[in-house]
Amino acid sequence: xxxxxxxAGIVLLLMAFGxxxxxxxxxxxxxxxxxxxxxxxxxxxxxxxxxxxxxxxRASTPEAGDVVIATCDKAEDAYGAFRAAWLTMAxxxxxxxxxxKTPDNLPALVAAVTDAAxxxxxxxxxxxxxx
Amino acid sequence: MIDTIKTVFxxxxxxxxxxxxxxxxxxxPKPELMPAPPPADKDALxxxxxxxxxxxxxx
Numbered sequence: 001x002x003x004x005x006x007x008a009g010i011v012l013l014l015m016a017f018g019x020x021x022x023x024x025x026x027x028x029x030x031x032x033x034x035x036x037x038x039x040x041x042x043x044x045x046x047x048x049x050x051x052x053x054x055x056x057x058r059a060s061t062p063e064a065g066d067v068v069i070a071t072c073d074k075a076e077d078a079y080g081a082f083r084a085a086w087l088t089m090a091x092x093x094x095x096x097x098x099x100x101k102t103p104d105n106l107p108a109l110v111a112a113v114t115d116a117a118x119x120x121x122x123x124x125x126x127x128x129x130x131x
Numbered sequence: 132m133i134d135t136i137k138t139v140f141x142x143x144x145x146x147x148x149x150x151x152x153x154x155x156x157x158x159x160p161k162p163e164l165m166p167a168p169p170p171a172d173k174d175a176l177x178x179x180x181x182x183x184x185x186x187x188x189x190x
Binding site: 038049056057062069072073079080093 | 161163168169172179188
């Protein structure tokens with residue numbers, strides 16, 4: 001699944017480059033990219049909960065259970081950061097859609113979402129790596 | 132001569148194909164921005180995990 005997040009991040013990045021290159025439809029591409037990122041976030045949100053509950057049930061000692069809880073806290077933080085980056089990009093896109101102009105800071109917004117996606121992928125992978 | 136005609140014919144087909152794609156793009160509906168993903172619910176997950184922890188080890 002980590003690969004899925006990374007692929008989504010890479011796709012997002014590539015689409016952002018494409019948005020800069022294709023003129024009139026740049027805003028449409030950016031909106032579609034944001035939707036891909038948002039769908040990724042929803043998948044991650046559901047997956048974190050399911051993986052964490054399974055990991056806690058599998059834990060063989062109280063200490064191992066504590067590690068699960070700490071790891072899952074970090075994953076929730078990563079999800080929160082991803083969502084915050086997405087909301088920032090979405091707000092900029094909503095404004096841009098009203099005036100039909102691609103935001104000047106779109107590359108920075110996309111970079112923030114992509115970085116957050118990578119962090120989220122790492123966090124989910126760390127849950128998967130639990131015994 | 133035949134090669135030239137074939138080349139021109141192919142060029143026309145390519146141009147027509149591009150024109151069709153440009154036309155499709157122009158008439159395609161504008162994408163809508165999806166609703167925001169659900170907020171993080173760290174406390175709820177934390178409570179659920181601590182409950183499992185408590186059931187297994189009593190603390």
